[in-house]
Amino acid sequence: MIIRALAGAAVLLLGGAIVAGTASSRDLPYKVPAPDSVVRDVAYDSDSPEQAMDLYYPSTPGPHPVMVWIHGGGWTSGDKSEGLPDYLAAELERNNFIGVALDYRLAHYAADGTPVDAFPAAVDDVKTAVRFLKANAGRYDLRANDIFLAGVSAGGHLAALAATSSAVGLLEPGDTPADLASYDSRVRAVIDVVGISDVKAWGELDSVWARGPVAAFLGCPEWSGGAVDCPSAAYAPASIDTYLSPVSPPAFLAYATQDVLVPPAEQGRPLAMQWAAAIGRSNVVYDESPTQGHDLDGRGIDVAALHDFVDGVLAGSIS
Numbered sequence: 001m002i003i004r005a006l007a008g009a010a011v012l013l014l015g016g017a018i019v020a021g022t023a024s025s026r027d028l029p030y031k032v033p034a035p036d037s038v039v040r041d042v043a044y045d046s047d048s049p050e051q052a053m054d055l056y057y058p059s060t061p062g063p064h065p066v067m068v069w070i071h072g073g074g075w076t077s078g079d080k081s082e083g084l085p086d087y088l089a090a091e092l093e094r095n096n097f098i099g100v101a102l103d104y105r106l107a108h109y110a111a112d113g114t115p116v117d118a119f120p121a122a123v124d125d126v127k128t129a130v131r132f133l134k135a136n137a138g139r140y141d142l143r144a145n146d147i148f149l150a151g152v153s154a155g156g157h158l159a160a161l162a163a164t165s166s167a168v169g170l171l172e173p174g175d176t177p178a179d180l181a182s183y184d185s186r187v188r189a190v191i192d193v194v195g196i197s198d199v200k201a202w203g204e205l206d207s208v209w210a211r212g213p214v215a216a217f218l219g220c221p222e223w224s225g226g227a228v229d230c231p232s233a234a235y236a237p238a239s240i241d242t243y244l245s246p247v248s249p250p251a252f253l254a255y256a257t258q259d260v261l262v263p264p265a266e267q268g269r270p271l272a273m274q275w276a277a278a279i280g281r282s283n284v285v286y287d288e289s290p291t292q293g294h295d296l297d298g299r300g301i302d303v304a305a306l307h308d309f310v311d312g313v314l315a316g317s318i319s
Helices: 086-094 119-137 154-167 199-203 207-216 270-277 303-315
Strands: 003-004 010-014 017-020 038-041 054-055 064-071 098-102 142-152 189-193 250-255 284-289
Touching: 003 086, 064 119, 064 154, 086 098, 086 303, 098 119, 119 142, 119 154, 142 154, 142 303, 154 189, 189 303, 199 207, 250 270, 250 303, 270 284, 284 303
Parallel strands: 003 284, 064 098, 064 142, 142 189, 189 250, 250 284
Antiparallel strands: 003 010, 010 017, 038 054, 054 098
């Protein structure tokens, strides 16, 4: 497991050995895909206009591995128009990936206060999108067995939750379209950037930015102050550690020491230890930036470690 020391150097922890490294490659330039290399608004399901994706192609020929990017926004806002972050856009040219920016159903309330598109709707959408990509691999020139799930904040949570639950055959959609039913939703790896992992702990933060979204996401009464009014049984099915197992995919987990919205001490570090215990330390990278907060980007992420992780997964040395 790779952990960045809080002083700023990258540190490799593998089998107990500690080796100092450098993160100077964080200043590498990025090539963001040109607008004419994007196929926009591809519907992966027909129930909602939110169930769509944009596909970003590299300049090199396929078939391509796939990097699915899931936007943040507390499960209640945001959309795929944000595109791909700098640190993943680089993978299109570096490793010939197709980048997929994904929309999914956002949790909200009807005028009468009834929850709409609450958990597990967004997870169902991520899994349906993975199945769609596998079913249409030939059409979109991609490699169905090389799909990575990545996301930021609530999107990082969805990436990790979909990937770990799919690996054990749990939390699967009950209304998968017939033409996708024969495909599974398992993926090669997860890249989780400042993602929520323990939904209960996050909902207990004294913050409107946490309690309101948790209530909406879990389909509980709309939050108006005080504690979130959710039954205790609602949290475990929506939290990552419920699904971690020896067959979970490898993970790159990036957090930031100065993040007060998703504190790494409560969300990132425990998740990294649990994931490493499940699949082995050499298959999990935990990178904590000492210089940034929740808006973690390619200047704070150890890009060299991320590149090594992606390369190792594609080569089969990380699994």
